[in-house]
Amino acid sequence: MFDVAVFGSLFLTLFVIMDPPGVTPIFLGLTAGRPTAVQKRMALQAVLVAGGVIALFGLTGQHILDYLHISVPALMIAGGVLLLLVALDLLTGKTDEPQQTKDVNVALVPLGMPLLAGPGAIVSVILAVEKAGDVGAQVGVWTAILAIHVVIWLVMRNSLLVVRLIKEGGVVLVTRLSGMLLAAIAVQQIINGVTQVVQGS
Template sequence: MFDFAVFGSLFLTLFVIMDPPGITPIFLALSSGRPAKIQRRMAWQAAAVAFGVIAVFGLCGQQILDYLHVSVPALMIAGGLLLLLIALDLLTGKSEEPTQTKEVNAALVPLGMPLLAGPGAIVSVILAVQDADGFGGQLSVWAAILAMHVVLWLTMRYSLLIIRVIKDGGVVLVTRLAGMMLSALAVQQIINGVLQVVDGA
C-alpha cells in the first residue's frame, strides 16, 4: 500500500537538498546565450541525468561505494571541489570550452551531477530505499524521487522566461550572483566532508 508519510518525508528532504528555487539562477547562468531550443534541451537533460544518477545509487549505491572503497565524506569533498571550479568560472566570466561541448557538459556537469544529484541527495535516497518496507514503501520512495525530478525539470524549463525579461545585463548579474552562491555551497560541502572525516577518525 502506498505510504504517503514516506513519500512526503523523502520529497521534502530532496526538495530542501536539491533546492529547485536556488538552482534557477545557476541554470540561467549556465544556459544564457544559447538558442531557446538548446536551453529547453539542457533543462530536461539535467533533470534526466540527475534522475539516472539518483536511480543507480538508489538501486545499488551502497554496493558501489563499498566496492570502490569510497566513503560518503570523500564523495562530498570531491563534489565540493568540482562545484568550486564551476563557481570560479562563473565569477570570472571564463568560458574556454567550445560551444558545442559546453552545451552538453553544462547540462551533465555541473547541473545533473553533482549540483542536483549531489552527495546529500544520493545518501538520502540510499537510506530511504534501505528503510522502505515492502512494495508499498518502495513505491512511495520511487514516486517521491520521480516527482522531485519533474519539479526540477519544470523549474528549469520555465526559468528560461526570466532570461527574456532581464536581458543580457541582467544575465551577467545573475551569473556573478550564481557563482558566489555556488562557491559558498561548494566550500560548505567540502567543510561538511572534512568534519565527517574528523568525527570518524
C-alpha cells in the first residue's frame, strides 16, 4: 500500500525544485523587521498555501490548464515576471506598503506561490499523479508532497534563529542578497519558459 520508490523519486525532485535551503534567505529578507510570532505564522501560511496549490493542481491541474488553454511555458513566464517584481522591491528596499497587507502578500505571494508552488513543482506533481497507476503509488505521491512541505516549514521556522545572530545590519544584507537571488531565479524561469516556447514552435 506504499510505493517507496515513487515516494523517494518525487520527494527528491520536489526538494531540488522547491529548494528549502535556498528559500531560507529569501524568507528572511521578505519577513525582516516583523515580530517572531508573525514570522512563524507567515512561514506556516506560506507552506499551507503552497501545499494547497500543489494539491489542487495534483488533483485537477491538467484539466485546469487545458480548460484555460494555458501552456506550461506561459505559466513559467508569468511566475518569473511576478518573482522579478518582488525581487526588485527587495533590492530597492521598498517598505511603503501597509504592514498587514505586506504580511498577507508575502505569505501568499511570492512565498506560497510562485516561489514554493512554482511551475516546476506543479508540473512535477501533475506528472507524478498521472503516472501513479495503483493505490500504493498514489499513497507514495501524496506522502512525498506532505513530507516536503513539512521539511520546508521546519527549515523556514528554524531559520528565524539566524536573525538573532546577524542583527539588523545582517538582515539588511540578507534582504539585498535575497533580492538578487530571487531576481536570478525569476530571470532563469522566464528564460526557461521562452526557450520552451521557441523549441515548441
